[in-house]
Amino acid sequence: xxxxxSQKVDKxxxxxxxVATAALELISRKGLKNASLRAIALELDCTTGVLxxxxxNKDELLLFVLDTIMARLSExxxxxxxxxxxxxxxxVMMLAILPITSELTTIWKAWLAFIGxxxxxxxxxxxxxxxxxxxxxxxxxxxxELQVTGEISSKLNLDFEAAAWIATFDGIGVNMIAAxxxxxxxxxxxxVSRYLKTLKS
Numbered sequence: 001x002x003x004x005x006s007q008k009v010d011k012x013x014x015x016x017x018x019v020a021t022a023a024l025e026l027i028s029r030k031g032l033k034n035a036s037l038r039a040i041a042l043e044l045d046c047t048t049g050v051l052x053x054x055x056x057n058k059d060e061l062l063l064f065v066l067d068t069i070m071a072r073l074s075e076x077x078x079x080x081x082x083x084x085x086x087x088x089x090x091x092v093m094m095l096a097i098l099p100i101t102s103e104l105t106t107i108w109k110a111w112l113a114f115i116g117x118x119x120x121x122x123x124x125x126x127x128x129x130x131x132x133x134x135x136x137x138x139x140x141x142x143x144x145e146l147q148v149t150g151e152i153s154s155k156l157n158l159d160f161e162a163a164a165w166i167a168t169f170d171g172i173g174v175n176m177i178a179a180x181x182x183x184x185x186x187x188x189x190x191x192v193s194r195y196l197k198t199l200k201s
Contacts, residue, residue: 016054019044020068023061028109032117035062063127066114069107070131073097074138076104086151087199090142091192094169098188099176108177136162143199152199161199168195 022043027035037048037058044050055061080096081089099108118124140162146152172191175181183191 012054016064017068019051019054019061020065023065024068024110025106027065027113028106032062032113037061059123062114063123065110066124066127066131069111069114070135072107086149087146087196090139090146090165090199091189091196093142094165094192095185095188098169098173100185100188105177108173112174112177132166136166139165146199156199165195168192 019040023035023040026040026043030039035058037051040061041048041051051061055064077093077096081093084092097104099105114124115128118128136159140158143152143156143158143161143165147154147156147158172183172188176183
């Protein structure tokens with residue numbers, strides 16, 4: 001690939017991310033059904049023709065937004081965890097992606113909009129299943145390493161515990177967005193720590 005081709009690819013990736021970010025903001029405010037190509041174009045102050053240059057249709061754009069959400073959550077979680085080891089690593093990862101910042105609140109609101117829209121939409125349900133399986137696999141690997149070092153019980157069913165980690169995380173996050181239930185950082189730390197105690201040897 002020559003330099004001009006590389007620049008073209010970079011430009012396309014940059015624009016696709018820019019479109020996804022605008023769509024994410026719109027979805028978090030107005031829901032998925034109001035995120036038409038025209039409405040997203042207005043967010044970007046461009047024409048729908050610009051959007052269809054980078055995405056074949058609305059469905060492709062929305063699936064890319066969902067991918068972008070999951071990639072961003074993974075990025076934040078891994079960055080915050082850094083070189084931290086042990087059960088503390090699991091706690092830091094969970095706390096890092098709960099809706100405690102404006103960016104994460106926007107992400108959670110958009111993600112919940114996708115969840116609601118997935119009912120009756122086979123394509124969206126399949127996408128959610130794929131992302132869930134990937135996320136569960138990642139958490140399971142973290143748990144497996146803790147089991148090897150003896151920090152959590154060797155008797156634990158890791159598939160179940162990975163699902164439980166996600167269910168705990170989902171429950172807290174949804175409660176913060178949908179209820180909404182205000183939690184201080186200290187209270188969130190207590191909730192997560194209380195759950196992690198059940199994993200100890």
